[in-house]
Amino acid sequence: MxxxxxxxxxxxxxxxxxxxxxxxxxxxxxxxxxxxxxxxxxxxxxxxxxxxxxxxPGIIDLHTHLAWTDFDHADQLNRDSREVEVMQAEAFAATLRTGVTTARDAGGILPSTIRHLVKYYQQPLRVQTSSEMLGAADAKGVKHLEQRLNEIYATGAGWIKIMATGGLGAPTEKVTEPNFSEEEFAFIVRHAHANHKKVLVHTWGGVTIDWSIRAGVESIEHGMFLTWDQAGRLAESGVAFVPTTSIYRIAADPKGVLALNPVICERAARAADAHATAIGYAKRAGIRLGFGTDYATPSLHGYNLQEFDTLFDYGLSRAEAWKSATQDAAEILGSGHELGRxxxxxxxxxxxxxxxxxxxxxxxxxxxxxxxxxxxxxxxxxxxxx
Ligand SMILES: [Zn+2]
Incomplete structure (x- = not known):
């Protein structure tokens, strides 16, 4: 109810x-x-x-994709707009039924879509947005990036999402290679902050974690190949870490709800193994952890609490995991004074x-x-x- x-x-x-x-x-x-x-x-x-x-407190999921209806974006383009809208409304409703009252959408949903769902579906889920993500295709210099950033600001998004490395689509040995030059990366963060936008960075690891610390972003996402040395600096910097652990365990299971091909399952399994270590580092170093799921399909929306199970398995106490999903998540959103307690x-x-x-x-x-x-x-x- x-x-x-x-x-x-x-x-x-x-x-x-x-x-x-x-x-x-x-x-x-x-x-x-x-x-x-x-x-x-x-x-x-x-x-x-x-x-x-x-x-x-209501649970805060710091990494969802509420607008996406299919694992492969091309499949969503084959659906008619009315069907997509109904599926998005159901994603909101399922997320809320499981106790998530606030979500940060990590890319894909526009503020205008949320307004529509609030008005016509009376959706009471609170959502912060990042609209469109900046990725490898945008690594065309600062002039292009400035134009893209202005387009994203115009949608009303509160966050800028940088895809700093590859993900499941990239071979494991290449996945930590940066999509941008450090100059481009630093430019995005500086420009976003000057325009009062917060920044979240998709990075599996490598040098883009160092860039994120240096540029002072609000949070890094996934981060499974975080090193012990980086963990110490991340803790000191106050940059939050949203690991989204459960999705990789789900993706690693060829019989799981995502039913991905063996190559992707193998990459996901390696990511999941690395996450167990990264969470241990984060706990020991005292990094601020944020709860996030990266759930993006109808088979996953509404099952957000599964993230707790993985966090417990990787060594967080009940109190630590719950704090990451309530009080600390609210702090990461800049709403610690009125949400999460x-x-x-x-x-x-x-x-x-x-x-x-x-x-x-x-x-x-x-x-x-x-x-x-x-x-x-x-x-x-x-x-x-x-
Ligand atoms: Zn994501």
């Missing part, structure tokens, strides 16, 4: 995920938490016969569970325990996309 912008909603004697042995009385008014107070013992008694409930004054984006989410065996069990998803956003906020 989706509870949109509740005018008045109270939860008495509810547990906050991650806080052991305490219950809280929580009140929401006009989509904001107006009171979060520890419940007195009388509440515990009166609440005992009722169902025990848990609340967590169950606290007075914060936007009431939250998930209500019938069981302790920190104790869930896996993403499937966690998903089934969701009773409702609360979104505090007003329609006017959702139309003000950045």
């Amino acid at each position: 989706i509870l949109k912008q509740p005018q008045l909603q109270a939860y008495n004697g509810i547990h906050i995920a991650g806080i052991e042995g305490k219950r809280f009385d929580i009140e929401i008014q006009n989509g904001r938490f107006t009171s979060v107070a520890e419940a007195g013992s009388k509440h515990v008694e009166t609440e005992e016969p009722q169902q025990k409930l848990w609340i967590s 169950i606290a007075e004054g914060y936007i009431a984006d939250a998930v209500i569970y019938a069981a302790d989410p920190y104790q869930a065996q896996n993403a499937g069990q966690l998903r089934k325990s969701i009773i409702s998803v609360v979104t505090g956003a007003q329609e006017s906020d959702l139309l003000q996309i950045n």
